[in-house]
Amino acid sequence: MAEASNAPVGVFDSGVGGFTILKELLRELPEERFIYFGDTGNCPYGVRPVSEIQELSRNAARLLLDQGAKAIVVACNTASVSALADLRATFDCPFIGVVPAIKPAVALTRTGRVGIAATEASARGDYLRHLIDQHANGVEVFAVGCPRLVLLAEAGILDGPEAEAAIRDYITPMLDAGIDTLVLGCTHFPAMRLAFARVVGPQVTMIDSGAAIARQTRRVLSERGWLAGAGQSADEPRPLDDGDALWCSGDAEHCAHVATAILSMPVQVRFAPGMLLPPVRA
Ligand code: DGL
8 A cells, every 4th residue: 555655653652762662663664754752741651540541542642643654653561561452442553562572581591580670550460460471481570660760761861870779779679589681671761771781780681672663563564565665674773854753742852852862863852732641650
């Protein structure tokens, strides 16, 4: 369908975390155009009840569909865990969700112990439990919700002593328990990878789902004949241009500042007025 091939791919997250996924998408699918929505005005999602996460996810999807998105990448573990089924039931559009990389982590571990750093909603949700039951294969899996890390990433504190101390607080019990593999199960966390690496040390392997979700997006578009161009991947993320549009529901200047750090390229973000729910304390 030539018309769909020319349409942009929508991407959303509760905030700046989805930029870690957008970076992989710009590398895997450089010929695609992207519309990103970071719901920074309602972030964090991870401390909200499921009904609110679903409502906000529908709102984000509507915003992207109104701008002609041909498919939507839910670049947020929390929204994927809590709202993917609801989104698929509500809208006639392919949705690609992020799944915490438990399966590859289980295949990698030598100690038989794997940790997952996630949001509270993801860590306590049935979805993660099922995923663990399905893939653990005798491996012990520890999941911890790390809400403060989301707030730090949103504030643009991606590295340095404050980020490191907060990561240490959450991760130390899992290190003490003997994990050798850590899943970054929230899309905000790969943006803090350097600080994570310093805390966990070289003996712990960290994995995230960014590259896998980008490849899955390629598969979904390709199956429908909706890929733009020849669908070649690149070594580096392609620079953003006028064909892409980035939106947020909070302070656009601040969001652009954090996005610039995560994407390592100049970024402009526009404010999209819309639904704001009362904040929930993280
Ligand atoms: N980036 C999100 C995730 O992957 C959620 C962070 C939040 O809003 O709590 O889960």
